[in-house]
Amino acid sequence: MADGPSILVIGPRWVGDMVMAQTLFSALKQVHPGAAIDVMAPAWAGPLVARMPEIRAWIDAPFARKKLEFGKRWRVGRSLAGRYDRAIVMQGNWKAALVPWFAGIRRRSGYRGEMRFGLINDMATLPPEMKRKTAETFFRLAGGGSFRPPRLSVDEENQSALLAGNHLTRGGFAAFMPGAEFGPAKRWPEEKYAALARTFLAGSLPVVLLGSVNDRAVTNEIARLAPGTIDLAGRTRLEDAVDLLAAARVAVTNDSGLMHIAAAVRTPVVAVYGSTSPENTPPLTDRRELVWLKLDCSPCHRRECPLGHMNCLKTLDVRLVEGAVRRAIGAGTPA
Known part of the structure; x- marks a missing residue:
């Protein structure tokens, strides 16, 4: 009781x-x-x-x-x-x-x-x-108390099984979450993620793609452009994503649900913003780097770009995100 x-x-x-x-x-x-x-x-x-x-x-x-x-x-x-x-x-x-x-x-x-x-x-x-x-x-809505960031528990047994099954090690891979259920105006282009993945792979840091079955078209294209990435989108349960993200060295992500999960398991997060604003829905962690161009038309909070150009994401250079990753993991190289 x-x-x-x-x-x-x-x-x-x-x-x-x-x-x-x-x-x-x-x-x-x-x-x-x-x-x-x-x-x-x-x-x-x-x-x-x-x-x-x-x-x-x-x-x-x-x-x-x-x-x-x-x-x-x-x-x-x-x-x-x-x-x-x-x-x-x-x-x-x-x-x-x-x-x-x-x-x-x-x-x-x-x-x-x-x-x-x-x-x-x-x-x-x-x-x-x-x-x-x-x-x-x-x-x-609680009417009191102090604001505390989300913190999700991790199933270490499930985590170990997932790492072994995908030939990964704790802290030995980068997690990319290139999807966003909200719509394309939240998604950094696939070719940008692929270019970043090739940089990591060249430095011997494996890259794991995470997302739902709805993200498969996006992750398939990244895997095609960056051979060697491990595409697990649609192949894991949500609780598996929690445990895998907790083991990642860094998470590179759009403004998405998986971004908030990565923050809640204390993995360094590099979050890319387009149609939304990190001032409203940031990853709730101090281990984060926020990448946002702050164009005059952003944030528009639309599912699709109302101007038809998606400049807030298409002109966001890979080098900006790579630099943010280096700062997030506190090292000179991604590997």
Whole structure:
């Protein structure tokens, strides 16, 4: 039995947001040390939530994106009736607030979002300047505590098996995460990643490509242009990516969910920004180098370049990123 409140958190639907959500979970534990915190999130999130020591349990959110599924939400909500003292809804849409309401949870916290008066009865205020600062926005929902960067636990047994199976050693490879689910305006071009990979391979530092099955077209092209890279995109589970990133010497990445995972396992991160800004969603670690051209048209926060040229990423030279890598790993060469 918990000696603090039982809290149901309706979690985010994106990998990076789920990692940043740990800023809320750790703050809740500071405010309520005995709290039992459960997180409702999509199936992919279960293994990630399991790496957060603040969380008691993950609960599946079996709802399709952009679908109301009113009856399913009612059934899930009623199955949770009587179990929680408080709910915190991290998503901004009104559908996400239905399950706590159907569950009869008396205190339902969140930001106003999509006209959720009544569904949310403990309304938090979000200053306009905080709108895109995701981690800080999540943290404020705790109502107290100090801001702590996410820290994911590592399964050393799984890590060792993954390293052995791919002929890698701890600290002996670079991880590249060239994908971004948000859209192409976040992706540094494949030929740039490939040029950087060839530099590393020439210095005898193996390069591992990580990502989801949706990133395979991107990673396949990099592997074609940089023979010898190890393409694991779509071939690993999310928890495998956590453990592999924890063993990497450096992670080179777009602004993506895997970037936040790399930061949360304390691997040096070199993050490339285009349509988004490192002032809003930086990797939450002091072991980072941020590469951003700060063009007049950036950040536009669009999935695709509204001007059609992608200059914020296409004109970002490989040498800038290579220099950032050297600074991140504190050595004169990548190898």
